[in-house]
Amino acid sequence: MTTVYLCEKPSQGQDIARVLGATRKGNGCRSTSSEDVVVTWCFGHLLEMAPPEAYDPALKSWALDTLPIIPEQWRLVVKPSAQRQFTIIKKWLGRASRLVIATDADREGEVIAREVMALCGYRGPTQRLWLSALNDAGIRKALSQLRDGTETYPLYLAGLARARADWLVGMNLTRAYTILGRNVGYPGVLPVGRVQSPTLRLVVDRDRAIEAFRPSPYWTITSTLEAQGIAAPAFRAHWQPPKANCDSQGRCINETVARTVAQQCSSVGAQAKVTDCKKESKGAAPPLPFDLNSLQQEAGKRFGLAGDQVEKAAQALYETYKLISYPRTECRYLPTSMHSEAPEVLRALLAREPELALIQPSLDINRRTKAWNDTVVEKASHHGIIPTVESVDLDRLSATERQVYGLIRRQYLVQFLPDHQYDETELTLSIQGHTFVAKGKATVEPGWTRLFPSSKPAQRAGNDPHGEEEQQDGSGDNGTVPDLPEGTSCAVQSVGCNRKMTTPPARYTDGTLIAAMKNIAKVVTDPQLRAILRDTAGLGTGATRANIIATLKKRGFIEKKRGHLVSTEQGRQLIDALPSAITNPDTTAAWEQALEDIATGTGTLDDFMRRQLDWLNTVVTYAKGQTLSALAATVKGSALPCQCGGSAAEAAKSWRCAACGNTVWKTTFGKKLTVNQAAGLLAGKTVPLKGLTSKKTGKKYDAKAILTDGKVQLSFD
Numbered sequence: 001m002t003t004v005y006l007c008e009k010p011s012q013g014q015d016i017a018r019v020l021g022a023t024r025k026g027n028g029c030r031s032t033s034s035e036d037v038v039v040t041w042c043f044g045h046l047l048e049m050a051p052p053e054a055y056d057p058a059l060k061s062w063a064l065d066t067l068p069i070i071p072e073q074w075r076l077v078v079k080p081s082a083q084r085q086f087t088i089i090k091k092w093l094g095r096a097s098r099l100v101i102a103t104d105a106d107r108e109g110e111v112i113a114r115e116v117m118a119l120c121g122y123r124g125p126t127q128r129l130w131l132s133a134l135n136d137a138g139i140r141k142a143l144s145q146l147r148d149g150t151e152t153y154p155l156y157l158a159g160l161a162r163a164r165a166d167w168l169v170g171m172n173l174t175r176a177y178t179i180l181g182r183n184v185g186y187p188g189v190l191p192v193g194r195v196q197s198p199t200l201r202l203v204v205d206r207d208r209a210i211e212a213f214r215p216s217p218y219w220t221i222t223s224t225l226e227a228q229g230i231a232a233p234a235f236r237a238h239w240q241p242p243k244a245n246c247d248s249q250g251r252c253i254n255e256t257v258a259r260t261v262a263q264q265c266s267s268v269g270a271q272a273k274v275t276d277c278k279k280e281s282k283g284a285a286p287p288l289p290f291d292l293n294s295l296q297q298e299a300g301k302r303f304g305l306a307g308d309q310v311e312k313a314a315q316a317l318y319e320t321y322k323l324i325s326y327p328r329t330e331c332r333y334l335p336t337s338m339h340s341e342a343p344e345v346l347r348a349l350l351a352r353e354p355e356l357a358l359i360q361p362s363l364d365i366n367r368r369t370k371a372w373n374d375t376v377v378e379k380a381s382h383h384g385i386i387p388t389v390e391s392v393d394l395d396r397l398s399a400t401e402r403q404v405y406g407l408i409r410r411q412y413l414v415q416f417l418p419d420h421q422y423d424e425t426e427l428t429l430s431i432q433g434h435t436f437v438a439k440g441k442a443t444v445e446p447g448w449t450r451l452f453p454s455s456k457p458a459q460r461a462g463n464d465p466h467g468e469e470e471q472q473d474g475s476g477d478n479g480t481v482p483d484l485p486e487g488t489s490c491a492v493q494s495v496g497c498n499r500k501m502t503t504p505p506a507r508y509t510d511g512t513l514i515a516a517m518k519n520i521a522k523v524v525t526d527p528q529l530r531a532i533l534r535d536t537a538g539l540g541t542g543a544t545r546a547n548i549i550a551t552l553k554k555r556g557f558i559e560k561k562r563g564h565l566v567s568t569e570q571g572r573q574l575i576d577a578l579p580s581a582i583t584n585p586d587t588t589a590a591w592e593q594a595l596e597d598i599a600t601g602t603g604t605l606d607d608f609m610r611r612q613l614d615w616l617n618t619v620v621t622y623a624k625g626q627t628l629s630a631l632a633a634t635v636k637g638s639a640l641p642c643q644c645g646g647s648a649a650e651a652a653k654s655w656r657c658a659a660c661g662n663t664v665w666k667t668t669f670g671k672k673l674t675v676n677q678a679a680g681l682l683a684g685k686t687v688p689l690k691g692l693t694s695k696k697t698g699k700k701y702d703a704k705a706i707l708t709d710g711k712v713q714l715s716f717d
Contacts, residue, residue: 002095008044008112010043028085042113045079048077049164055075064179068617076118096122099117101113106326110153129143133322134318137388138322138388172616173192181628190577190578191658198539199585202508207567210504216247220497223496224492224494225491225492230484235427236438237272237436277484284419288333290411293514298407299404299407313404314408321397327385329542331382331383333384334377339368346416348390349412385411410452419445420447425442425483427481514549517548518539524585525586529586538592539592554661579626640655642683654666668705689705690702
């Protein structure tokens, strides 16, 4: 009797094997001496969807009349680099009396395991190890709570539906629009993605809205006032213009009216009288623990990190250092059962970081914030990201890993600190018959905000759900406003009338684009679709959004400028070439919701695929009738064939393939390449380079160059 544990990657497998006592090393596995327990592993996806030519060799050539390509029986093939490990897994699955799926506890992890099981023909008993943390305590807890394999099977169906939909869209529509582009002289590949294309459209639409924006003036009036007969500091109040003189945002657009009011209010002897005073004591609860996307948004805003950088750091904190719980979660809440673990976690944090001793007296171990919510967690695959009790020297962490860990640690600690308590005061005043308002806040108890020294309480509780950056018109107050009784007179110290200009929407950053993708249901344009979409519907998933953005960067469709994401001319022309049926975020959001329905058992794979095929046939038929006459080449000179099957377009300093990102710089290692050399590299050939100069010694040397992982590298073999 052999129980086989199938893991997602070697490091994960070795951690689980250690806890199980399976310490005997084997080829691609660990086992007990009796081989009653065997732990083996994948390297992520060992399999991939078969290309079109695997179904019909004639499909290797791209032609419109072969579209749409729709497999009758879907095939998976083993990646060439994974053949050896697949053979090892197949051997152990053939001997297994029981299989425990121990891949990452998410949709993709389920697919990685079950696609291997399917190709190996395994039909035996199956259980699921659902890991929330990779430290020993977390593994033991999960081993004691193994799930029946049928519980997570719907996740596999959802992953299968996503993979097939992505294949159908990518293979068919990339071919269709690339062929149409070549018909009008466009040299490169026009890649189309089910999620990538609408995400690119978000950036293109935002950039064009900014470029089309025409600023218009508006006027504000600010008065500095001081109470008479009452010891109180001076404060500022802001004019509330009549609606008849305002735009839709309540800003005065009538200069004559504004300057007349300012003149009247600054006349000799003018006074302000308090007509209403509202004072309210309020409390702000701490922000929730992070999910992956909110962590990416916060790290982007605070440290300028790209989404994929944050995900990589979080994965290392989870997998390598065991310092945090599972990071690719889409839930920000925690199960109440974990509250009992808080004393141990807090002790570990305080022992690891002595500087936290300053807040120790304020920590209340019995405090339960709104973060502890079983109802929400039960609907999710994983809880929010929190620290573990693992003891690790933080000096081992990279700078990015320390930054990300610090955010996660902070967000957990604030659950045990008091609420932020403050008094909010609002005065309404009349100056020469014109209404002014002064608003202010005074901190009574900083509470959890002491861990957020550089931001405002209103901003600390979370990120803007619409993915927008805060924009101020200068009319708000940050200071204290005195509590003045109604009827109090105030001297008018100064009155300022300021001309301001409206500002365009903010460009996207990694964080705000991720937020926009996540909350796409809030900005859909179709009212009928908006009515049925849940608030959680979005583009992609928490685990894929950063990679989608990174892919758009790699393919040259967007670029980062001064911390913001900007669409390139190539990206804009791609969006212009594609019909709205492909680029409309509304449709993709509905698909994502349908995938979630499959994952929860309320939708079926067959129904989803039937609708996908209907949509695909419609779009391909439409594409065949298009002529992309408006599509202009975005590059100079000629394109060179790339080993991926695409074309590398020539730019001023390089050749770059839009399909895979392969780039050959015209000057490489200080040597100017010939076109033939560049063509050889892009074709996957090893190209001799003579007369290179060493930067260290200044001496000449010869080497061979090859294109690896998208970049030219030297070889001295």
